[in-house]
Amino acid sequence: MMFALDMGRVMQETMTQAFGPQAVVFAMAAIGLNIHFGYTGLLNFGHIGFLAAGAYGTAIAITSWSINPLLSIGVGIIFALILALMLGVPTLRLRADYLAIVTIAAAEILRLLARSTALRGVTRGAEGLNEWAGGFQNANPFTGIFEFGPFRYLPMQMAIVVFGWLAVIIVSILVWLLMRSPWGRVLKAIREDEDAARALGKNAYWFKMQALMLGGAVAGFAGFIQAVDKATVQPDTFVPPITFFFWTALILGGAARVFSPVVGAILFWFIIVFSESFLSELVADGTIPDSILASTEVSNVRFLIMGILLMTLMVFRPQGIFGDREEMALDDR
Amino acid sequence: MTDSAPDGGTAVATKSSIFDGVPEEPGSAKPDSILTVDNLRRSFGGLVAVDVDHLEIQRGVITALIGPNGAGKTTFFNLLTTFDRPDSGTVLFDGEEVTGTPPHKLANKGMVRTFQLTKALSKLTTIENMKLGAGHQRGESIWRGLIPPLWKSQEAEIEARAEALLERFQLAHMRDEFAGTMSGGQRKLLEMARALMTDPKVVMLDEPMAGVNPALTQSLLGHVKSLRDEGISVVFVEHDMDVVRDISDWVVVMAEGQVIAEGPHSSIGSNQRVIDAYLGTHHDSALDFTEDLLGGE
Numbered sequence: 001m002m003f004a005l006d007m008g009r010v011m012q013e014t015m016t017q018a019f020g021p022q023a024v025v026f027a028m029a030a031i032g033l034n035i036h037f038g039y040t041g042l043l044n045f046g047h048i049g050f051l052a053a054g055a056y057g058t059a060i061a062i063t064s065w066s067i068n069p070l071l072s073i074g075v076g077i078i079f080a081l082i083l084a085l086m087l088g089v090p091t092l093r094l095r096a097d098y099l100a101i102v103t104i105a106a107a108e109i110l111r112l113l114a115r116s117t118a119l120r121g122v123t124r125g126a127e128g129l130n131e132w133a134g135g136f137q138n139a140n141p142f143t144g145i146f147e148f149g150p151f152r153y154l155p156m157q158m159a160i161v162v163f164g165w166l167a168v169i170i171v172s173i174l175v176w177l178l179m180r181s182p183w184g185r186v187l188k189a190i191r192e193d194e195d196a197a198r199a200l201g202k203n204a205y206w207f208k209m210q211a212l213m214l215g216g217a218v219a220g221f222a223g224f225i226q227a228v229d230k231a232t233v234q235p236d237t238f239v240p241p242i243t244f245f246f247w248t249a250l251i252l253g254g255a256a257r258v259f260s261p262v263v264g265a266i267l268f269w270f271i272i273v274f275s276e277s278f279l280s281e282l283v284a285d286g287t288i289p290d291s292i293l294a295s296t297e298v299s300n301v302r303f304l305i306m307g308i309l310l311m312t313l314m315v316f317r318p319q320g321i322f323g324d325r326e327e328m329a330l331d332d333r
Numbered sequence: 334m335t336d337s338a339p340d341g342g343t344a345v346a347t348k349s350s351i352f353d354g355v356p357e358e359p360g361s362a363k364p365d366s367i368l369t370v371d372n373l374r375r376s377f378g379g380l381v382a383v384d385v386d387h388l389e390i391q392r393g394v395i396t397a398l399i400g401p402n403g404a405g406k407t408t409f410f411n412l413l414t415t416f417d418r419p420d421s422g423t424v425l426f427d428g429e430e431v432t433g434t435p436p437h438k439l440a441n442k443g444m445v446r447t448f449q450l451t452k453a454l455s456k457l458t459t460i461e462n463m464k465l466g467a468g469h470q471r472g473e474s475i476w477r478g479l480i481p482p483l484w485k486s487q488e489a490e491i492e493a494r495a496e497a498l499l500e501r502f503q504l505a506h507m508r509d510e511f512a513g514t515m516s517g518g519q520r521k522l523l524e525m526a527r528a529l530m531t532d533p534k535v536v537m538l539d540e541p542m543a544g545v546n547p548a549l550t551q552s553l554l555g556h557v558k559s560l561r562d563e564g565i566s567v568v569f570v571e572h573d574m575d576v577v578r579d580i581s582d583w584v585v586v587m588a589e590g591q592v593i594a595e596g597p598h599s600s601i602g603s604n605q606r607v608i609d610a611y612l613g614t615h616h617d618s619a620l621d622f623t624e625d626l627l628g629g630e
Contacts (some may be wrong), residue, residue, distance in 0.1 A: 181478030195451035201440030330513030
């Protein structure tokens with residue numbers, strides 16, 4: 001009966017999404033989180049807020065201020081930078097946990113503000129901002145549906161896949177350059193022991209602020225990519241659980257390695273889509289009876305599978321795919 | 334007696350002439366003071382942890398800061414290094430008021446500290462730990478950090494300096510190991526060597542010998558003395574009286590937040606106020622350092 005499964009369709013869905021626009025968004029967002037947490041040790045539990053800032057910044061620049069689409073990306077990143085400043089000024093002088101509390105709250109405040117009636121004129125409330133992405137769609141060099149191997153993308157998705165992964169690679173190289181510079185060394189020192197860095201003449205507060213802003217800007221760019229992919233900016237796509245999906249992607253790859261957020265993001269989508277697609281097939285052809293798993297429950301089970309895989313990873317390979325176990329164990333001494 | 338130290342009298346004798354004519358009393362004026370404290374006060378709720386009217390610390394010598402538990406030594410130390418803010422009072426470092434200066438600025442002015450609980454940066458290699466210590470690095474700007482040619486030459490200089498120091502502190506074989514793999518004593522050595530990377534005028538050591546095995550103690554003491562021989566002023570908090578006797582040129586005794594006595598270690602032991610502070614007021618025999626009465630915290 002297993003052979004009745006359409007594995008070709010499962011693999012096409014899985015591979016298409018594992019390298020698709022959402023994986024690009026996740027890779028970019030996880031790179032930002034890696035700068036925050038992996039290298040600097042900043043506990044940011046409101047990462048989705050930076051994506052919201054980037055997405056709304058871009059869309060508002062076009063809808064409210066009629067700015068050139070290309071420049072609107074810059075506005076999105078500036079929104080994310082302002083958010084980083086607003087979060088950092090009050091919290092970065094305090095212990096690490098305060099940033100965690102403030103970020104998770106700030107991301108929710110931002111989402112609720114965006115969907116509030118008070119800002120309806122600018123953000124269009126819960127309905128969100130639509131019909132602003134035309135400039136990007138017109139500039140898209142790709143036409144028609146792209147099919148090669150197991151991959152299948154619509155024109156706009158194709159543009160995001162090509163230019164998005166290119167941007168991911170460029171940003172990764174910049175992060176790699178930065179983290180092997182003396183600047184990156186100070187960040188890692190702050191992650192290990194802030195007071196030691198201060199005693200050696202490093203302005204820990206300012207370095208943490210720079211890291212928060214850099215990671216925030218990268219996440220803002222991820223928010224822009226997501227907005228263009230969906231051609232709409234809606235407040236309820238920026239809910240807190242997404243932040244923890246970014247964390248999952250980062251931890252899958254292993255923190256503080258340049259390519260771990262990229263591989264983690266691909267792996268995250270591979271696992272999520274494969275479980276959903278595969279289970280759907282099994283349910284559809286009756287291998288799994290309806291009494292055990294109904295087709296409507298499949299989308300919940302995929303997160304269950306992700307959770308189990310993540311726990312298994314933490315037990316057998318706590319450093320993630322790329323991490324160094326010996327380096328990780330240094331904490332325990 | 335695992336901690337028995339050789340007679341440090343000869344090493345101290347070379348510097349003791351500086352203190353000729355300096356009265357052995359709290360707050361006495363020194364010929365050339367690098368740190369001057371006035372009316373420094375810090376309280377935690379109702380407890381006055383530090384209340385020092387006046388204290389001068391001589392340049393180019395090793396000054397020990399001792400006192401019974403709860404005397405306020407560590408708080409005082411944190412105030413001097415501006416890791417903590419006083420309620421009132423001033424600290425002059427090399428003639429300049431530094432009260433309220435952030436600690437990182439103080440480090441750039443030439444005062445560096447170590448910590449009682451050693452802060453080796455575990456997930457950085459030994460050489461990275463060392464290079465971090467160097468001040469005014471061009472590559473520590475985010476923009477210049479992106480372009481290696483702008484900082485590579487300076488980095489090479491820093492690396493050479495770091496390697497020379499690692500050699501001196503017998504850590505050269507650990508160069509590329511994570512600092513987290515070091516023993517407690519090696520971490521103390523690393524922290525001291527790293528402090529020297531900042532090119533300091535004053536090195537403040539918070540219990541440098543705590544948790545170090547006796548064999549390494551001698552080596553560490555030798556390194557502290559060599560700092561003085563280079564003209565660096567050293568201030569250290571210590572519990573082990575053998576250590577204090579061995580390396581200190583001048584001893585400042587604190588009790589209940591105040592400086593109660595000052596003088597060379599030879600006379601401190603017989604000071605009545607010191608004896609009272611350590612042993613209570615109903616005690617009349619002189620304090621004998623060799624019996625290690627004050628050590629072993």
